[in-house]
Amino acid sequence: MYCKESFSKKNITIEEYFELNISANNNLNLFDLINYYRKVKILLNFFGQHHSANDYFYLKENNIIYENQDEPLIIKLHTSSVNFINNFNFNFNFSYDDLVDSYEKIFDSWFNNQKLEDSINLVAEKSFLKLSGETYFLNTCFSLETLHRKHFKNNVYEEDIFKELSERIIKKLESDEKKLFLEKLQYANEPSFRKRLRDFKEDFSIAIKGDFNLKNLIGNIVDTRNYLVHRGEKKNVLDNIEMSKVAKVIENVVKINIFRLIGIDEEKIKTKVKAIEYNSIISND
Structure with missing residues (x-):
């Protein structure tokens, strides 16, 4: 830990930082190095630590000085893939003390749980790229759906029961009908997006402050997602402002679950989330 002091005539500002040293057991190529750095930066930003300045990598060959050079040649590398353009953390702010006792487990889960990636x-993504409100909303929906698919119960019927039902139906179909039916079977035993959202009922209550009708909110989310994906009838669809605000709520529901999965204490999660007022999200319920 070290302190950075900033003095002025009227006040003294002391900002506290901590250094994080990362080493690898094996040699990393440049692509892997940048990828690991990006993951660390995203993790810290999930905790509420945002750094808006551009990052650079300085590369040099140790103890090698070329002809007509007084010191080792240094290459300065800039890549937009690790530089934030927006602060995508909205309602979490963990301190170093909140995480110090479990940081090893947190980092291990963050890097090794491939199902979270x-x-x-x-x-x-919205922190690295300029996304439209619609794309941001869809990203949060897909993120939640993917999280549910990989970490929660992902079948409506038990596999043996579903297999039996499918075989009974197939026996009654003509050959051309069987082909169409088999194509539809891939995701037929998965819960609907609406059902997935309902499974996060308690987390919506953590992410939202005030009374709200979860059934109506889920209906808005599902109908808006379906409209944006299929461009069908525009009914019960959130407007652009509501869409962005609801996307923030969905993002925080995703983060609540990610924090649990990487080993952060439940009570710390609840105390660190700043719930969003429901009346500020949707004007008419």
Whole structure:
């Protein structure tokens, strides 16, 4: 730990930082190095630590000085893939003391739980790229759906029962009908998006402050997602402002679950989330 002091005539500001040293057991190529750095930066930002300045990598060959050079040649590398353009953390702010006792488990889970990677990247994308409100909303929906598929019960019927039902139906179909039916079977035993959202009922209550009708909110989310994906009838669809605010709620529901899965204490999660007022999300319920 070290302190950075900033003095002025009227006040003294002391900012506290901590250094994080990362080493690898094996040699990393440049792509892997940047990828690991990006993951660390996203993790810290999930905890509420945002750094808006551009990052650079300085590369040099140790103890090698070329002809006509007084010191080792240094290459300065800038890549937009690790630089934030937006602060995508909205309602969490963990301190170093909140995490110090479990940081090893947190980092191990963050880097080694491959099933989390897609959900993390989907909600993190808006910090690296300029996304439209619609894309941001869809990203949060896909992130939550992916999280549920990989970490929660992902079948409506038990596999043996579903197999038996499918075989009984197939026996009654003509050959051309069987082909169409088999194509539809891939996700037929998965819960609907509406059902997945209902499974996060308690987490919506953590992410939202005030009384709200979960059934109506889920209906808005499902109908808006379906409209954006299929461009069908525009009914019960959130407007652009509501869409962005609801996306923030969904993002925080995703983060609540990610924090649990990487080993953060439940009570700390609840105390660190700043719930969003429901009246500020949707004007008419």
